[in-house]
Amino acid sequence: MTIHKEGTTSIVIAAIIVAVASLTANYFLMPAFGYIYLAILFILIVLFLFIVSFFRIPNRHFSEGENKIIAPADGKVVVIEEMVDDEYFKGKRLQMSIFMSPANVHVNRYPVSGKIVYNQYHKGKYLVAWHPKSSTDNERQSIVIDKKSKGEILVKQIAGALAKRICNYAKVGEEAKQNDELGFIKFGSRVDVLLPIGIEIKVQLNQKVQGGVTVLATW
Structure with missing residues (x-):
């Protein structure tokens, strides 16, 4: 460690x-x-x-695979549902949300490899991270990764009631490598992943996941 x-x-x-x-x-x-x-x-x-x-x-053996979408953070899956994304996709996506308590590891990792095509910071509130509106109202950073021949996914770092600083290392135009560090959120937070509709889900609500290890879905 x-x-x-x-x-x-x-x-x-x-x-x-x-x-x-x-x-x-x-x-x-x-x-x-x-x-x-x-x-x-x-x-x-x-x-x-x-x-x-x-x-x-912690020292870990990471999961890898061209068809795998790996958890970008440690925590508990609190949302698996279809939603309409107004920020980037302007249409329906599958949202998977991971709540990170202060006791979790808070490193964020790229769930897939691909080109970073979007990286946007949004000022916002500090609602508790499990609040339904935290995805759209809280301070957050959105990153979109274009996976060649597969499609685009959006990873959203969201500040919680205690989190006051989102650290983000992504740069538009660079190549993201699966499981490399995307960033860090200090003291309690949440990470959302917006996926294409129809993707195969591999986790369940309230399941505990590990960043870089647990497979969230497959293409």
Whole structure:
């Protein structure tokens, strides 16, 4: 397991806060209230370890395949339904949404290989990520990948109630490689994938998926 580059600043800041808080608590509480100091120290350490774990990148054996559409994120499948996309396709698509809790790995990956033909940031609200309108009303970044001889799919990084920063590495005109890093969303979020109607679905509602591993659908 390694730590993602997006976590460097957050981890350093957290370490400084923990160190200062610990020294302050030690100065005012020891030795008369040693048990209170130990309780505070324990809480600080747990919070620090949680922040470190949020930026983890676990070692995995990725799934690959020209006909496979791989999960772009860790989390739980909360939506599988037909919808009308007004942003890019201007027509019906199959939407699959993955909710990422703060405990999930938050690296986002390309579900397929292909040419990046669209990459657009949208300002928005910070509704809870499982809210139905979070796909259209929240802060988000939409990326469209053109899979040669197969078609186009749209991947949407969506900020949640806690997520205040979407990191996106996609560039229009470049070639995306399946399972390479697309970006990162900090602290609780959601990723939508818009697929062609009639594609073969391989997951179910409420199923837990792993980014780069679980096959969402096949062409």
